[in-house]
Amino acid sequence: MPKVKIISGAEELALDAEEGRNLLSLLQENNLEVDAVCGGQGRCGKCKVRVKGAASELTIKERDLLSQLERERGVRLACEVEVEGTIEVGLLSEGDDETLRILDEGVAEELTPQASIEKDYLELKEPTLEDQASDWTRIIRELDRELEINLDLLQQLPDILREAGYNITVVRAGNQVLQIEPGDTTDSLYGLAFDIGTTTVVGFLLDLNTGKQIGKVAMANAQKTYGADALSRVNYTVEEDGGTLDLQEKIIGTINQIIGRIIDKYGVNRDRIYELVFVGNTIMNHLLLGLKTEYLAKAPYIAVINEPQSIPAHKLGIELLDDTVITYLPNVASYVGSDIVSGLLTTNLNQTADYKLLVDLGTNSELVLGNSDQMLACAAAAGPAFEGAEIEFGMNGIDGAIEEVRITDQLEIDIIGDKPAKGICGSGIISLVAELKSTGMMDESGKLLSKEELPESVPEEVKEGLIEDDTNKKLILVDEAEAADQPVTISQKDIRAIQLAKGAIRAGIKILLKEMELEISDIDEVLIAGGFGNYIQPKDAVTIGVLPTAPDLEIHGIGNAAGSGAKAALLNCGQRDEAEEIAKEVNYLELSGRQDFQTEFMDSMAFKEFE
């Protein structure tokens, strides 16, 4: 009988398994913790493990859900693996999952922890009449370097030293002393990485000594009360006195709540967190810093700052040590933020001769095409359709949202949380439109065919869902009986909204190719960044023609690349410099200034493959 060796942190466990045994069920039977949000259907991508040895071949679902680098590192979805002989299985703890992404993906090999915060433990000599050096002189003499100390800490210094019996740990960022702690605290060195999304904010707690992620906490961005999308928040700041401050308070509030939860959940001492690196789009970055966004949003679209600065926590009202260093990765331009720079950093897009296309789909869809020679970025104003807005039953990807639709002999519908359907989210819409296209229920122009025009092959049951009135055609996805409140439908109008979004992105990609004098066939890989990117099936994106296709052109979701970049920069100063280099190397192409964009946009409307 095949042996399965399970490795979980420092512990090991040996199990027997029948040949052909499903790995997820084996793990579950033995009470080994593996996330299986989709219940083993190969859809959530949460049941990641690392597998060595005689396991079944990689499935198509795994190709879709695992990044190339994960695959190279032997990461598998447990629900898709069958035991074929003796294998070794590495479990990834909640934290490890993310550590893996930083440490084992892309940034990988070189990323030994090298935080910008350093600690030195000093056993100082007590003063005597023969050695009257000042308190401060004792410290700099021992460290043999020039240092700066702020006044508050200096005022506490004599008591700290004497109470600690002159055995202290100096915490510093370069030459700036942040804290002086009694005794030897060199073991405790923590930092936070934050991905500030328009919708969701995620905070990651990292041990800066080991490079390990300890955990993470996600919460909704409290700015949402001022508008779901970034631009409506900008409008609020322009229209309301003190609006910038309101929005800054909201995001700082969210950050403080996340920090509070992280401290509760992982039992780390608030005073041992010395640095916070955040990433986000340029608007989120500006709002967090309390910077005017007005000029970001109107031509010629000028940011206040793109370059990183260090800000002490107390200046922002972030509830950490007063001098905890808050910093951020650089932005490229007003519509290409540090989240995108993070994506370039974690995928090493700038380091190989192969051309890669990084896309982050959303209301503002960022696109970067490049390799080690050149990188060109643009932002396509896709509108919020992909995020479910401007769609009659559109909604966020939360419980009750249809997240995937397949047309087989019937309408197969997946609903988040397996609850009665309330609406449809972005990935659901894209899969639905792709299926409508594939089945011929919609033509290339985006027109829903009427019942009479439908091809034979469309199952009767699906046909029946099509209803037409004078002005609009609709397809019932979930009828009244099964829906939460009312039938969930998609209409011709909804499809037009998707079409505009898709057209803008496709036109953006075409302009990038044209500017760089490249063909689709020159692109080696398409990387889908952003939370949303994790949920769309690449094949759907190809089917509706938003992403290009070509033989050997791989398309992957790269997960939360924004968070990964923030973590990499937090852990390793070299990554921070690298991010600055990348931001400088990327050229930004303003589409609104281009006459050819409108032409490309019109040409990109058709729902046909993008070749």
Added chain:
Amino acid sequence: MPKVKIISGAEELALDAEEGRNLLSLLQENNLEVDAVCGGQGRCGKCKVRVKGAASELTIKERDLLSQLERERGVRLACEVEVEGTIEVGLLSEGDDETLRILDEGVAEELTPQASIEKDYLELKEPTLEDQASDWTRIIRELDRELEINLDLLQQLPDILREAGYNITVVRAGNQVLQIEPGDTTDSLYGLAFDIGTTTVVGFLLDLNTGKQIGKVAMANAQKTYGADALSRVNYTVEEDGGTLDLQEKIIGTINQIIGRIIDKYGVNRDRIYELVFVGNTIMNHLLLGLKTEYLAKAPYIAVINEPQSIPAHKLGIELLDDTVITYLPNVASYVGSDIVSGLLTTNLNQTADYKLLVDLGTNSELVLGNSDQMLACAAAAGPAFEGAEIEFGMNGIDGAIEEVRITDQLEIDIIGDKPAKGICGSGIISLVAELKSTGMMDESGKLLSKEELPESVPEEVKEGLIEDDTNKKLILVDEAEAADQPVTISQKDIRAIQLAKGAIRAGIKILLKEMELEISDIDEVLIAGGFGNYIQPKDAVTIGVLPTAPDLEIHGIGNAAGSGAKAALLNCGQRDEAEEIAKEVNYLELSGRQDFQTEFMDSMAFKEFE
């Protein structure tokens, strides 16, 4: 008839003068402004002018009142000069007097203004769709350097730039931007130097572009309500909760009042003052920064910090731009502060092979002996007798204080402000004791002789003033009729207090000589620093044996060396580095740790010349 050419700033004036004409009276007659506090008696030293050409020889009074460097530069006391032929006279305005001290004395030749604050005027290009660089990028791109900007300023940046039409002046200290001003303000660059004395605080306003002193304002140190001397203020901080804060508030209050007066008086814009450099003794330095002084005052006498740090004005509550840089010169040790380092800096004591002795007489008397090879400092606890305390009629050098006593055929007494006498100040006591010694009214042991023992040569009128009771002898200086309230006397007990002070200082000097293996004859010059030093006659100090004497040994007052050092450091970064070097080079000798100090102290008591 001799011609006198008067030069005052940019103006010139030609006068005729009889041969032998007194220069001061010539100037006064022509309504030319010269200070003559002592009315032309050659005692106040205020009537300084610069003279070239056929003038009378330097008088003894001028030797006493002018520093060697002043003399080398042609500075004379107008009241002592007779016109002998054609001469050129340079008038020194209120400010120039001080400029002279910095620019023409010691620090002199090399001291071209090179402030640590720099201004760059930029005419930036307005943003367009073709050039979407961020506001900040525009600035650093133009300056072609990395810069840091604080959050408050960054928040104002977009409006500043747009309101200024992109023509701005960037004010920075190194890489740190302090301010961004609309238009070209490079002409306006001011700084303040502060001499924080235990008794008096003086603020100097300097134009950092030209290096000129614009003016100065002096006020009493408001900390005096917590004790006249520094140690009683330290005691207050030890005994009262929040005492350190109370004292910090007081000195900050004084500084703010001085700044207010400077702004009113000289019409400078508060927002164009970018730096403040202060000096003072180590206790004043600590109290200004709000640092605990407890450990300064008790063995082993440890300072919190001696090294300079930069502190933004708002952190200290100093009413200048939030980020005006507040800094200070380094201290050597708990009892040798930055005021002494200033003295070393302005006299270039560390730059010649000649040995010089710098003394700053006071309750804590600082002594530094050295040359370019070695410098050794110590602090002698002289007690407050030299400052008039512990003396029955002792008082500060204010109106009504006897400041000089001479015994000729009678008691000749000078009173400050020519008011009825209230008491006697430090310089008065020293001159009196010197006269008592010279006339033989007091013997070497410090004993006042009784009427019968007095030498014949003592004038009858003086003898009559001597009164004896059972326990004490007293000499009446001013009798009831002429005194403000009651007769002003000096007693045997008062003389004993002076004797202790003198003994401590002389013992300190002896220990320094011994440690450095030098003889008095190795000392080339004695420099008397500190406000008090300006008022004592060197010959009196020699007579009572507090300062050494030897053929060719010159003794000079060097004026407000503390203020001069602060000004030099403000004007020129090189001087700041030099001060740091000096503070590191000076070795500090703790007298309280030495057994031989008591022996030397006893040996130093006698009122006889110190050879």
